[in-house]
Amino acid sequence: MDLLARIDKAVARAIAIGQGGTPPARLAEALHYATSPGGARIRPTILTSVALACGDDRPALTDAAAAALELIHCASLVHDDLPCFDDAEIRRGKPAVHRAYSEPLAVLTGDSLIILAFEVLARAAAEEPLRGAQLVLTLAQRSGMPGGICAGQGWESEPTVDLAAYHRSKTGALFIAATQMGAIAAGHEPEPWFELGDRIGEAFQVADDLRDAVMDEDALGKPVGQDAAHGRPSAVAELGLEGAAKRLKDILAGAIASIPSCQGEAALAQMVRMQSERIMPSAVRHLA
Template sequence: MTAAIARGQGGDAPARLASALDYAVTPGGARIRPTLLLSVAIACGDDRPGVSDAAAVALELIHCASLVHDDLPCFDDSDLRRGKPTVHRAYSEPLAVLTGDSLIVMGFDVLARAGAADPLRALQLVSALATRTGMPMGICAGQGWESESQINLSAYHRAKTGALFIAATQMGAIAAGYEPEPWEELGARIGEAFQVADDLRDAVCAVEEIGKPVGQDVLHARPNAVKELGVQGAMKRLKDILGGAIASIPSCPGEAMLAEMVRRYAEKMTPGALSAPVASRV
């Protein structure tokens, strides 16, 4: 990540935009998506670690770009991200748009550079990441669903949040020389679980706990699991999804390691506020 950002800041780059690139990706948050990608690659043997690293960096750059764009006034109009002012608050709206755009291009540049080590895998990684970034199945589609009068909640969640988790599992497999298709279900299930957990955090947590505004689903009238199922129903849904995720792990040398990783994610996904009595959260 550091090397990729440094390339974007080189030469006669405009100073404020160069600074915004670094601001948008640090601190890094949990880095869940690249960690998942690398975990899948390792479970599959990881015979091209340089390609796997490039895939993980590219995926995280796309994710960070999506956060910069999501926070803009035309979408979520958020003031905080990861406990600090959002990019458009810190640098201006035009620079936030350019920062997100630059990070997207940078992600694909990272994969192109990895082509020297394995051209075929690099091309497959570019295709997989493009599919889960744009239309009709990527995060752009996920954002687009919010402009529809009738929303397919499953398709919305699969595109808005699930897309980059599917990219993570499939790109990890590709980077290690495995076919990506069997890994789609695992990514989709983890992505759906992450979205339900995010809906729960938005409904029951405080700003200080998650480092970004809460109550946004209600404010923006977004479809969400808590509205549809209630807090307890959403919690049950979260547990069911994660159980299915473990069962969906394809056969690979590191299958047991991946199952344990998903179990650890399950523990981390549950919002801490849900350990309090329900009456205190009303």
């Protein structure tokens, strides 16, 4: 089974848990809608790749961690698109959840996905309780306050924004979770994997800022020009297109250099290189 198929299967199993029993039909349907199709599944791909590089001796735990991380990410997208935040009508090339199902159901969908993520981890934790507890703690820390994605959203309401802290929380947090949870699932210490996740997260935020500035809605599958429209901090606003493109290239080089020594180090470095090529918008590659 290839990596994406493995992750999709894990996410589908998780959604089936949330749709069990006798649930309200439209909310149950919205859980699937919010997580499928899943795009590139970048965060769980990184998590699973790190676990594989570290031996992946508990694949069921790895799969649960990957699914939980993706559920949190999808929940954040559902909430981000709401009128009180980005007021986005499109996500992944189709109507955002609040447009397809209503604002109340979008709020409940995001909330349900967050709770389901921790249920999935709790169910898998019986196999390795210590690792399971570490996974729950890591995902909670990178999802909430003070340094998780909730904090990242909160920075947008501050009169003065610390761009580094904003990027680390809003985008970097779940990439740090990805690298650390992959290591934890395979029985390795998480701390050496912080820098890799932090650098990948910063790279994706800068790349997202660039895409928002130079791509169109049809190509991106979601509204563009959102940073400027909402007055949000961005690498492009701070550094300009050329400066942001060069910053992205430097961050990605540092990410590869930061990979801890492990049995699958070479394969992991190749995965990071592939993701690097994927996220650099073609319109600014000549600037880097």
